[in-house]
Amino acid sequence: MEHEQHLVLLAKTAAGDQQAFASLYGATSAQLYAISLKMLRKKEWAEDAVQDAYVKIWHNADQYQTGKGTVLTWMISIARYRALDLLRYYKIRNEQELDDTTQTADNIPATPNSQDKKQLDICLEQLESQQKQAIHLAFFKGLSHQEVTEHIDAPLGSTKSMIRRGMQLLKRCLGI
Template sequence: MEKDVHLKLISATALGDRKAFAALYQQTSGKLLAICINMLGNRALAEEAIQDAYVKIWHNAAEYQRHKGTVLTWMISIARYRALDILRYQKVRKEEPMLNEAEGNAIDLETLADTGSVHQLNRCIGELPQEQQQAIHLAYFNGYSHQEAVHYLDKPLGTIKSWIRRGLQQLQRCLTR
């Protein structure tokens, strides 16, 4: 099982095993890069985010806590937060906006990887009500803050937070079926 392999590799990485870290990178970098490209809309910035994320993963491998989620989920959150930092930095510098406009409510996750889990995630997202799909897309794939999603969707903050929370709960239930 992929989760068990990742767990063994992160455990060995925590002990300083460079070969285990290289194997972990080989198995996960495509997924993390696709997420960052989707968020940043720019491959060079995504590669920068991934490089920083893997440095953090190497240094903090011992901090991984199994009860909080899978190794891949932990790694995705590190890469996602790094991409969000880059987005915020770009906004502060008032450069070209890096956020992709949400086109309708379609969420294209096919670029993540060609695995069954991605197809399952796509299926589960497709089962969400349209407003939850869009709110989750804005927050998790385009890196919008809740406040930015409020302005984009022209809905109250509480509504946006509820859509995201309920949508994530539905996704979790769907993915564990």
């Protein structure tokens, strides 16, 4: 049911309905923020990534294609790509290294969507160790498939297959 609600709100957003966009933001922002924060590990950077993602969502709402996944999946990919852009930007600018003392998604106070994070953690635990590591490196650390391959010492084709199968298992587990 959630996907249908998001679809209606996105269609209204594409037509310029600011109220629908505000509702869509309210329904999805915690998830996009959690993913951005997990990737970027800095609250300010995650906030920037989410803000930029919603600007892009507002301007490109009419470009969503139902056959390519749910509205939430589409929105998450926009936020993820923006977070990757920011990671590259700060890496190029030689910003300080991200460290484990920076606030992470695990430190976020309980929110109505903290259940989503718990479910994701449960689903991740069901994956094989190397598969979980590959997905973590690719989606939360922003590494390319080639970089993941080098890190886990596996062939490129195997790494891509491992990530694809792992994502399929996560989608089934999460009901996406």
